[in-house]
């Protein structure tokens with residue numbers, strides 16, 4: 001091992017075709033494939049130092065020393081890397097995001113993508129992009145999509161080896177913008193790891209999964225052909241389908257706030273009146289408004305007029321995870 005410390009940066013991503021539910025919870029093998037766009041400007045920066053003097057792993061998250069579940073989850077993940085490197089050395093990890101944590105802006109995706117890259121580099125594992133993506137998936141499913149750049153597809157795969165993400169178009173392929181309307185910056189009550197376990201209890205999940213190949217194809221085509229109307233139709237449908245599954249699982253999960261629904265209706269209405277914008281919500285109440293770059297200024301101004309909206313984050317397509 002030549003090098004024990006490394007720092008990496010990764011962007012979160014917004015899923016256009018969502019991942020919800022696993023075929024295998026331990027391996028985080030998803031029930032369906034998914035497609036996303038990395039979010040430039042937002043990032044997690046993670047430094048990892050493997051130190052033979054440590055007696056356990058430590059995690060400093062946004063300046064706060066973590067002790068409970070967040071630390072346990074990270075330690076379990078680092079065990080995978082230690083296994084690959086055939087070492088038992090503990091690590092000191094320090095991670096910061098420049099955006100709200102646990103609020104449906106994929107903070108765990110950015111964090112685990114950055115951690116995978118930094119830790120693999122620190123241990124000198126020499127992994128390919130696909131291998132890094134597979135590894136990041138084990139930390140947080142959607143993290144596998146924050147390893148490659150731009151517009152990304154995660155193949156559900158048949159087993160661990162075939163479940164990873166690849167770039168289907170670079171960031172500069174399409175001037176799409178995500179204007180994220182923050183209606184609630186606080187972390188959600190039910191995290192996605194727990195939510196994935198409930199997906200199969202919804203009678204709607206099997207229909208959502210069965211139709212996923214059709215939506216994936218429609219989304220892929222819309223991105224490659226830069227067809228905004230087609231993208232809007234499949235993106236809103238897919239978001240609604242995932243939230244329908246969430247709301248009908250046992251126990252039910254409601255991630256929307258009244259303000260989320262208010263904005264969704266407004267955005268659909270704007271589009272009917274010619275503004276190229278559509279909505280998508282991950283596991284949280286904040287509303288991602290995807291639009292063409294020329295409409296971004298107007299979308300942001302309109303969103304800011306709502307008293308329910310605290311802040312609007314504006315993100316272009318982002319690049320891959322990278323070392324610092």
Ligand code: PMV
Nearest residue numbers: 015018019141142192282283
């Ligand atoms: O990667 P996780 O376990 O945080 O799950 C992400 C789930 C959604 O954000 C709701 C959908 C997705 O595909 O990113």
